[in-house]
Amino acid sequence: MAKILYLIDKKYGEEGLKLVKAVNSSGKHEIGVILIQDGIYLALREKKQIFKLVEEGISFFATKKDVNMRGLSEKIDRTNIKLVEYSELVDLVMEKYEKIISYV
Amino acid sequence: MAKILYLIDKKYGEEGLKLVKAVNSSGKHEIGVILIQDGIYLALREKKQIFKLVEEGISFFATKKDVNMRGLSEKIDRTNIKLVEYSELVDLVMEKYEKIISYV
Amino acid sequence: MPKKVSVLIRHPPFGTIHTFEGLRAAAGLFSGDHKVTVIYLGDGVFSAIDSIDKKYLEQILATLLELEAKIVVEKESMEKFQVEEEELIEGLEVRKRSEIAEILVESDAILTF
Amino acid sequence: MPKKVSVLIRHPPFGTIHTFEGLRAAAGLFSGDHKVTVIYLGDGVFSAIDSIDKKYLEQILATLLELEAKIVVEKESMEKFQVEEEELIEGLEVRKRSEIAEILVESDAILTF
Amino acid sequence: MAILGILCTTGPYQFQNIDTVIEITKSALKKNHEVQIFLLMDGIYNPKMDQKAKEVYLKKKPVDEFLKELIDKGAKIVCCGISLITRGLDINGSDYPEGVIIGGLEELAEIIENSDKFISL
Amino acid sequence: MAILGILCTTGPYQFQNIDTVIEITKSALKKNHEVQIFLLMDGIYNPKMDQKAKEVYLKKKPVDEFLKELIDKGAKIVCCGISLITRGLDINGSDYPEGVIIGGLEELAEIIENSDKFISL
Numbered sequence: 001m002a003k004i005l006y007l008i009d010k011k012y013g014e015e016g017l018k019l020v021k022a023v024n025s026s027g028k029h030e031i032g033v034i035l036i037q038d039g040i041y042l043a044l045r046e047k048k049q050i051f052k053l054v055e056e057g058i059s060f061f062a063t064k065k066d067v068n069m070r071g072l073s074e075k076i077d078r079t080n081i082k083l084v085e086y087s088e089l090v091d092l093v094m095e096k097y098e099k100i101i102s103y104v
Numbered sequence: 105m106a107k108i109l110y111l112i113d114k115k116y117g118e119e120g121l122k123l124v125k126a127v128n129s130s131g132k133h134e135i136g137v138i139l140i141q142d143g144i145y146l147a148l149r150e151k152k153q154i155f156k157l158v159e160e161g162i163s164f165f166a167t168k169k170d171v172n173m174r175g176l177s178e179k180i181d182r183t184n185i186k187l188v189e190y191s192e193l194v195d196l197v198m199e200k201y202e203k204i205i206s207y208v
Numbered sequence: 209m210p211k212k213v214s215v216l217i218r219h220p221p222f223g224t225i226h227t228f229e230g231l232r233a234a235a236g237l238f239s240g241d242h243k244v245t246v247i248y249l250g251d252g253v254f255s256a257i258d259s260i261d262k263k264y265l266e267q268i269l270a271t272l273l274e275l276e277a278k279i280v281v282e283k284e285s286m287e288k289f290q291v292e293e294e295e296l297i298e299g300l301e302v303r304k305r306s307e308i309a310e311i312l313v314e315s316d317a318i319l320t321f
Numbered sequence: 322m323p324k325k326v327s328v329l330i331r332h333p334p335f336g337t338i339h340t341f342e343g344l345r346a347a348a349g350l351f352s353g354d355h356k357v358t359v360i361y362l363g364d365g366v367f368s369a370i371d372s373i374d375k376k377y378l379e380q381i382l383a384t385l386l387e388l389e390a391k392i393v394v395e396k397e398s399m400e401k402f403q404v405e406e407e408e409l410i411e412g413l414e415v416r417k418r419s420e421i422a423e424i425l426v427e428s429d430a431i432l433t434f
Numbered sequence: 435m436a437i438l439g440i441l442c443t444t445g446p447y448q449f450q451n452i453d454t455v456i457e458i459t460k461s462a463l464k465k466n467h468e469v470q471i472f473l474l475m476d477g478i479y480n481p482k483m484d485q486k487a488k489e490v491y492l493k494k495k496p497v498d499e500f501l502k503e504l505i506d507k508g509a510k511i512v513c514c515g516i517s518l519i520t521r522g523l524d525i526n527g528s529d530y531p532e533g534v535i536i537g538g539l540e541e542l543a544e545i546i547e548n549s550d551k552f553i554s555l
Numbered sequence: 556m557a558i559l560g561i562l563c564t565t566g567p568y569q570f571q572n573i574d575t576v577i578e579i580t581k582s583a584l585k586k587n588h589e590v591q592i593f594l595l596m597d598g599i600y601n602p603k604m605d606q607k608a609k610e611v612y613l614k615k616k617p618v619d620e621f622l623k624e625l626i627d628k629g630a631k632i633v634c635c636g637i638s639l640i641t642r643g644l645d646i647n648g649s650d651y652p653e654g655v656i657i658g659g660l661e662e663l664a665e666i667i668e669n670s671d672k673f674i675s676l
Binding site for chain 5 (some may be wrong): 566568569575596597598603604605606608609610612613617619634637640641642643645650673
């Protein structure tokens, strides 16, 4: 079992989500997904799927700065996605998770 | 009535095809579409739709060089899409069509 | 001879510089007395939302509206991305795809960003 | 300490230089004795087709195979774009998404192109 | 014989766009059309001198040499001054071969005014 | 305290990636992590000196100055020599501020070997 963090930065990051689901289905790992830059838009387009993945125990994060620049702070469902500063992203990458998968 | 040439160079040029259909539905214009660069992949992904648009009288072209580089000469349906040299593209742009819509 | 020019905005506002440069080019074209229409299309609708950080855009949008550039947003793209008319930057007009298509057909030149 | 490195190829072969640079980087990593896996994924499957012009790729692909790099193509992406196994460049192996996901989880570093 | 205007916003090697611009321009000039190119954003990297594409793995003629040839054959190439100083290139043109024009958006406006046909890449 | 490796393949202004690299590196250095950055493909344009982003419409600190500051604070920045000569920059480093290293893919291999975590942008 490993703690795995997916970094998604493209607006068409659906392929990344598919990989997340594939890894999650093994049930062996603890998984986080962090949306940065235009990856933020995935939170709008894949709302339902993200809701489901959160229910299954996957943690979703998004960088606050990227959300705010894009004017999406009201549209992002904060019950599902936790907004973090870039300094917290560094903690997630360097400490909280063991493996980083940049699917960018 | 105008002669209009659409230039599509992105692999996700579906939005361009939607515009083509919107203009075609007015029935007022003579329409051509030329796929270049990664726009070529549209010919694979939208085969059926292109077939239908050709039936409706729209001309489809693709640059031979781009098709060949990508190894797609056997996959492109030449009954629907006419392969042209870049020099013929210049004739289409400069002479045969009056308006050029670069939806790139 | 001044021409009808359409400037297509097809990117969200911050992942790339396209939106800003497109608007800058649109404003620049007035130096040639061209009749400029800015069109937000596809992912570009995310650049037309009023709540985005307009730090780099505000000044140039004001200039464009002052110069009486027409700035339009494609209705179908808004629907696709669930963007409501009330969310748009002030001064922007919503147009159906068929109307956008006609604007493009009537353009003498199209700049795509 | 040598590591397990995955190089993701996500672009078609000629619209951008990504495929070539990804393979070049993959070959370069052998200088550090890393264990390299190249993964063609999504639109990247169009770069794994044998009929593409391999002018810039042939040499480097040969080097990679000689160095015993594992080069794999995602099955689900092939299905999505209707690419058959017989069409792939020789030496490339087809893997299911679940297997690709495991390769990524076991990687120490991932380079995305 | 007509005038073709082209806008290009991407740089060399990373994207295919400038290769296509070169192909189209070569063909158009051969057919005695006039070509006027405006390079904006990363497009301004294209005419940067001393590209060593021949010496490295690509083994092909570099973009700056192609563009120089097009200028010699009569194409007009204008680089956006704002784009180039933003990216650290010299506003006096020392990074470019002779014949490349450094200008503002008013030059783009003029190219559009001159052109019979216009394409964006 | 660990080592973060970063690969960046895009240039300044056109794409947000290098801004994110700068943000992450600043934060990581503040937390006493070490950061080693490899710039490949268009990524090599980022440290190009004399970017005038402050003087133009953007009115912001240019990317080359940010990167210089990161180097001064201890970040290692390596540019791919092949990528930069292909694009016409000087292999001897005259286009870059002091401290930028010009290297080959063996340097990327080394950064990967050194790194506890690695991200691609």
